[in-house]
Amino acid sequence: MDAEQYGSLTxxxxxxxxxxxxxxxxxxxxKDFGGLGITLSEIAFKDANEASSWKTMWSKPEKAATWDWVRLYNEYRSRGGSRRFDMAIRRGGTLHGLCYGMMEGNRLVLRxxxxxxxxxxxxxxxxxxxITxxxxxxxxxINGAQEIWLCDPVSPAHTRLYQSKGYSPVNNWRDDVTHLMLRLK
Structure with missing residues (x-):
């Protein structure tokens, strides 16, 4: 769908x-990850609630994300609305991962x-x-975006991991990594 058609939608x-x-x-x-037997869906409240307990379960606290998944669930359901990208990853009924993102209004960047x-x-x-x-x-x-941004990496180890996946760090004036970017072809 081109920008003009998209812009005319209610x-x-x-x-x-x-x-x-x-x-x-x-x-x-x-289908593409069929050998893993995964099921993907939008994030349900029970997923967000379960994930909020994860931060106390990490053996190394520096690996723990600071996300409040329940708060994010409520924000993305209301403010995020239509352009949100949310995904829960399950295998055998067990929750293994979550992601929240948002297409910018112009659909050029998925954050x-x-x-x-x-x-x-x-x-x-x-x-x-x-998978994510x-x-x-x-x-x-599919949305015609030109970039994907991984915002606010949890730690320098996460930054290095994202770089190994082809993402380039973007720094602020203090030389802190604000996000990592991948330009789409």
């Missing part, structure tokens, strides 16, 4: 458009604001990021 049509896109992306990613995997009993450890970035790339590409 709010309700925009919500429906993005819901269908997310569902399409989820089914494609499930991923919160991304985390379960710290315990995670059969998908080491794969949650790949693959899904985000697909969603962004």
């Amino acid at each position: 709010y309700k049509q925009t919500v429906s458009y993005h819901e269908k896109l997310r569902a399409q992306v989820f089914r494609n990613v499930e 991923l604001h919160a991304l985390e995997r379960s710290p315990v009993n995670n059969e998908l450890a080491g794969k949650v990021l790949d 970035l693959y899904a985000a790339d697909l969603y962004a590409s």
Whole structure:
């Protein structure tokens, strides 16, 4: 859908458009990662509630994200509305990872604001990021985005991990990494 067609949609049509896109992306990613037996969906309140308990379960506190998943759930459902990108990753009914992001209004950038995997009993450890970035790339590409940003990395180790996936750090005037960026082809 081009920018002019997209711009003429009502709010309700925009919500429906993005819901269908997310569902399409989820089914494609499930198929492409078929050997893992994953199920993708939008984040439900129970997922956000479960993920909020993860920060106390990390064996190394520096790996723990500071996200308040319940607060994010409420914000993305109201303010985020139609353009949100939210994804829960399950395998065998167990929650293994979550991600919240948002397409900018002009649809040129998909910003991923919160991304985390379960710290315990995670059969998908080491794969949650790949699944998430693959899904985000697909969603962004379908929307005609030119970039994906991974905002506010949790730690320098996360920054290095994202760099290993092809993302480039963007620094502020104090030389702090504010986000990492991937230009889409």
